[in-house]
Amino acid sequence: MNTNALRSLPQIDTILRAAEGNPALTEYSDVQIANAARAVIDGIRADILSDNGGQVDGTIDTIIIEIFRRLAQDSVHSLRSVINGTGIPLHTNLGRAVMPECVAEQVKLAAMEYTTLEYDVETGGRGSRHSHVESLLCQLTGAQSAMAVNNNAAAVLLALSALCHGREAVVSRGELVEIGGSFRIPEVMEQSGAILREVGSTNKTHLRDYAAAIGENTAALLKVHTSNYRIVGFTAEVGIGEMCELGRQRGVSVIYDVGSGDLTGSIFVGAGSARLSQDTTPRNGRVNPYPTTEPSVREGIAAGADVVLFSGDKLLGGPQAGMAVGRADLIAKMKSHPLARAVRIDKLSLAALEGTLRLYAAGKEGEIPTVAMLSATSEELRERADALVAILPQVAGLEYSVEATMGEVGGGSLPGVELPSWAVAIRPVPTNNHPITIMELEHHLRTRATPIIGRIVRDTYLLDVRCIERRHFAEIGAAMGAVGL
Ligand SMILES: *Cc1c(COP(=O)(O)O)cnc(C)c1O
Numbered sequence: 001m002n003t004n005a006l007r008s009l010p011q012i013d014t015i016l017r018a019a020e021g022n023p024a025l026t027e028y029s030d031v032q033i034a035n036a037a038r039a040v041i042d043g044i045r046a047d048i049l050s051d052n053g054g055q056v057d058g059t060i061d062t063i064i065i066e067i068f069r070r071l072a073q074d075s076v077h078s079l080r081s082v083i084n085g086t087g088i089p090l091h092t093n094l095g096r097a098v099m100p101e102c103v104a105e106q107v108k109l110a111a112m113e114y115t116t117l118e119y120d121v122e123t124g125g126r127g128s129r130h131s132h133v134e135s136l137l138c139q140l141t142g143a144q145s146a147m148a149v150n151n152n153a154a155a156v157l158l159a160l161s162a163l164c165h166g167r168e169a170v171v172s173r174g175e176l177v178e179i180g181g182s183f184r185i186p187e188v189m190e191q192s193g194a195i196l197r198e199v200g201s202t203n204k205t206h207l208r209d210y211a212a213a214i215g216e217n218t219a220a221l222l223k224v225h226t227s228n229y230r231i232v233g234f235t236a237e238v239g240i241g242e243m244c245e246l247g248r249q250r251g252v253s254v255i256y257d258v259g260s261g262d263l264t265g266s267i268f269v270g271a272g273s274a275r276l277s278q279d280t281t282p283r284n285g286r287v288n289p290y291p292t293t294e295p296s297v298r299e300g301i302a303a304g305a306d307v308v309l310f311s312g313d314k315l316l317g318g319p320q321a322g323m324a325v326g327r328a329d330l331i332a333k334m335k336s337h338p339l340a341r342a343v344r345i346d347k348l349s350l351a352a353l354e355g356t357l358r359l360y361a362a363g364k365e366g367e368i369p370t371v372a373m374l375s376a377t378s379e380e381l382r383e384r385a386d387a388l389v390a391i392l393p394q395v396a397g398l399e400y401s402v403e404a405t406m407g408e409v410g411g412g413s414l415p416g417v418e419l420p421s422w423a424v425a426i427r428p429v430p431t432n433n434h435p436i437t438i439m440e441l442e443h444h445l446r447t448r449a450t451p452i453i454g455r456i457v458r459d460t461y462l463l464d465v466r467c468i469e470r471r472h473f474a475e476i477g478a479a480m481g482a483v484g485l
């Protein structure tokens with residue numbers, strides 16, 4: 001052990017005096033600088049004690065540089081923006097839907113200014129948080145009444161608690177799904193106090209199964225869209241129309257959790273790969289011949305569902321939120337249930353939700369990034385990939401090309417639907433004894449201040465351009481320019 005080296009380490013006070021007025025450190029507080037100085041000294045001391053003392057440079061200048069490095073590293077926000085090169089528009093781990101600027105402006109206003117959140121400007125008295133989106137939701141879905149809560153998981157919990165507590169909710173065994181790890185329909189039902197009455201089998205449930213299960217204590221028939229998987233082969237599922245007919249005849253409500261919530265039936269997946277609704281009207285000259293796999297909210301209401309539940313940040317393309325739309329008396333029960341307060345939507349999400357719904361109401365849903373990404377055509381994506389590859393700087397040992405890829409929608413929406421897309425493909429030049437591997441490239445891009453998230457397929461790094469905007473090109477160029485530096 002090098003006791004001399006230990007003894008000659010500068011005192012914290014000496015370091016702080018030397019750092020005083022250093023322009024690189026002006027944005028940090030004295031406390032931050034002192035804490036960083038202590039951490040640096042502790043690190044050097046540990047190195048000396050572990051007999052790495054020979055390599056340790058304990059001069060004041062080196063220590064100050066190290067302090068700056070640490071402070072700069074710590075000041076990077078943990079929750080920060082990334083560039084999504086996965087080709088998955090609703091990537092749950094990357095925050096699902098992103099907002100257009102006009103919606104983000106409303107969020108900014110709601111964040112910086114006082115708002116009419118629960119204030120009625122006509123009466124000068126208390127207003128309702130629900131008032132800001134209720135009429136929009138009714139208009140867009142055809143429902144009588146509506147409310148928004150924290151997310152769809154909360155909407156399901158609240159609906160079951162308010163409408164089925166202590167009574168039975170009848171569900172098909174084929175619909176007892178798990179969504180996103182901790183959200184399982186049977187467990188949510190237990191939490192809500194509703195009694196789960198399972199009917200049918202995993203692959204087949206018939207109307208007679210529901211009919212036979214209805215009794216004195218039945219509160220509702222529950223239909224859950226199996227968002228994140230598909231059962232294929234020998235299957236039977238009862239449509240929402242038939243279930244609603246049965247519910248009407250027997251006097252029990254029908255609750256329909258549609259999950260993703262295609263709102264207007266106008267989201268077309270581009271490139272002719274799939275269509276998200278039953279609506280066959282061509283939009284923007286695009287007709288998609290494929291059958292739908294996502295139910296629309298309006299269809300659920302039109303079929304007679306008493307309450308339809310859906311997410312704000314899946315196909316809708318809005319903020320994290322959960323919507324309940326349907327019969328006024330049932331929605332009123334949900335609004336006044338004690339849990340409603342615990343799962344209420346916050347003002348920033350509410351601002352974003354109103355902004356998003358207004359775009360739908362104005363027929364401008366094409367401005368919503370999720371909708372635009374899903375409906376981008378193959379030609380548009382190809383052009384974008386060509387434009388991106390054109391601005392990337394050459395990197396020794398790596399070569400670029402533009403290639404066709406397959407993405408998916410993500411967020412537990414449209415399972416099994418592939419999104420044909422285009423990507424910038426990066427791979428080592430075969431003849432070069434390339435200094436950088438694809439794994440190293442992926443790591444380099446992922447660990448930058450603005451992480452770039454792509455995919456490795458065999459020995460190729462792929463940046464799918466579906467979720468990459470032209471405003472991201474410069475950052476990607478800079479990142480490639482910094483490869484190996
Ligand atoms: C995604 C989903 C949920 C949960 O919605 P969140 O908004 O993520 O809480 C519930 N039910 C179904 C059918 C879903 O697809």
